[in-house]
Amino acid sequence: xKISTKGRYAxxxxxxxxxxxxxGYVSLKDIAERxxxxxxYLEQIxxxxxxxxxxxxxxxxxxxxxxxxxxxxxxxxxxLRATEGSIxxxxxxxxxxxxxxxxxxxxTLFVWEGLYKTIRDYLDSVTLQDIIEHxxxxxxxxx
Numbered sequence: 001x002k003i004s005t006k007g008r009y010a011x012x013x014x015x016x017x018x019x020x021x022x023x024g025y026v027s028l029k030d031i032a033e034r035x036x037x038x039x040x041y042l043e044q045i046x047x048x049x050x051x052x053x054x055x056x057x058x059x060x061x062x063x064x065x066x067x068x069x070x071x072x073x074x075x076x077x078x079x080l081r082a083t084e085g086s087i088x089x090x091x092x093x094x095x096x097x098x099x100x101x102x103x104x105x106x107x108t109l110f111v112w113e114g115l116y117k118t119i120r121d122y123l124d125s126v127t128l129q130d131i132i133e134h135x136x137x138x139x140x141x142x143x
Contacts, residue, residue, distance in 0.1 A: 011079050031065070074127060090112045
């Protein structure tokens with residue numbers, strides 16, 4: 001499994017919003033500058049985050065973006081599912097129930113199910129707040 005630039009940048013964007021949540025709505029320009037990400041690239045990510053309810057937007061003079069929830073409730077798994085789609089390691093696990101014609105006879109299915117559970121459990125256990133605290137306590141933190 002390889003996380004795309006879109007997923008990594010979305011996480012950095014939401015991390016930045018979590019860091020600045022006391023400031024109200026934050027401009028995309030400010031996020032782009034602080035995170036050293038193209039504003040145009042962030043503009044492509046915003047609809048994905050908006051559609052899944054992770055982001056709030058406000059237009060106008062004091063417009064910008066803010067987290068739709070609390071930093072300690074938004075997980076890395078939420079962000080990656082919004083940007084990457086499925087985080088399943090194999091295609092047969094992307095949908096419930098598993099409709100693979102070999103599901104009953106697949107000798108390796110337990111391996112992929114175990115990996116998928118591990119991935120989900122881990123990504124859903126790390127919140128934006130955890131990233132903030134790790135960055136604060138451990139110096140520079142790179143996403």
